[in-house]
Amino acid sequence: MGTIVERKRKNGTVAYLAQISINRDGKRAHSESRTFERRPAATAWLKKRERELQEPGALGKTRAETDVTLAKAIDRYTDETLKDIGRTKAQVLRAIKRYGIADKRCSEITSKDIVEFAGELSDERLPQTVGNYLSHLGAIFAIAKPAWGYDLDQQAMKDALAVTKRLGVTKKSSKRDRRPTIAELDKILDHFEVVRNRRPKTMPMVKIAIFALFSTRRQDEITRILWDDLDEDEARVLVRDMKHPGDKEGNDTWVHLPPEAMEIIKTMPRAAPEIFPYSAASISTAFARATEFLMIDDLTFHDLRHEGVSRLFEMGWSIPRAADVSGHRSWASLKRYTHMKKAGDKYEDWQWRARITD
Secondary structure, eight states, rough: EEEEEEEETTTTTEEEEEEEEEETTTEEEEEEEEEEEEEEHHHHHHHHHHHHSTTHHHHHHHHHHSBHHHHHHHHHHHHHSSOOOOHHHHHHHHHHHTTTGGGGEEEEEHHHHHHHHHHHHHHTTTTTHHHHHHHHHHHHHHHHHIOOOOOHHHHHHHHHHHHHHTSOOOOEEEOOOOOOOOOHHHHHHHHHHHHHHHHHTTHHHHHHHHHHEEEEHHHHHHOOGGGGGTTHHHHEEEEEEOOOOOOEEEEEEEEEEOHHHHHHHSSSSSSSSSOOOOOOOHHHHHHHHHHHHHHHHOOOOHHHHHHHHHHHHHOOOHHHHHHHHHSSSSSSGGGGSSSSSSOSOOOTTTHHHTOOOO
16 A cells, blocks of 8 residues: 655655555545655654554545645645735635635546636636636645645646647736826826825825836835835935745845936835835725726836836936846846837926926
8 A cells, every 4th residue: 555665866865755545446545645854764654654544434534634625725825835925826816716616626626627717717817817827726736735635636737738728718928018108197197186185194196106107116115115225325225025036035126216216205204114104005006096087098007117117228228227227137028128119208308207396
């Protein structure tokens, strides 16, 4: 019932994989494995587990503990992961739990089920979005079996991804190139100014939006900037936990602040540790509601960052100099901003530059 497999690691050390596999009526009824540094430890665990599984009802109990629903596997992943999985990923995983596939037991889920789930998603979502959903779900498939013994088949997910890509149900996200016009920004900022005049205690969205444009900072980064992290003499600020494809935390990066961004900071009160002591989610919501109210189509707060980086290249900045502001680690990722049709600073005589600092 149990076997021990000796495996050599890349660093030359040896590990011992203890495996247990039980078949009933020609079908796999139970399987589990653990890795040990020493063979005696692997042997001892194997003997102990074999004795436990031979007890009456033990196999059924073990199966009940490991063959949970996909929804429970998602809950365990979100509860136990030590890394910040991010607001978007958490939202997607919660959404997946509302679909029928989440009620299936892990051992029942096949590539066919995943393909059908992708088809359900595609009724109301773009292929890029469906691909993101499966990518986030794939994280559960990757760790469920080795970490918890849940019988989720990682190969089923890989097969489903290949099928959905071939069918066009999923595809990689295309690079977004939406940029606001001066007229659109004027309408949005006029709207925020009216709201602020009526309700003075609301967020200063005019300052926040203009700072996002000129500093090229993301909304969550803006809300994390501390007064203690501002170096006024060098016109720079330390952005903590800057977004990175591989890691969510620990990427503290100094970035340059263009003069326009510095001027806005100087108008902010020092009433809190943060320069902009507001919620990133609230900023996003306020911007989305404004564009919806004003009937400005397909414009997000993050597009202000794109506009800000594009502006730097239109002003003739080099890639290294622009990266010093945007915080991009890879200059290659900035190349899509460099092919501008117009040159110069279209915001040079923009009314809001003067109004915001008066």
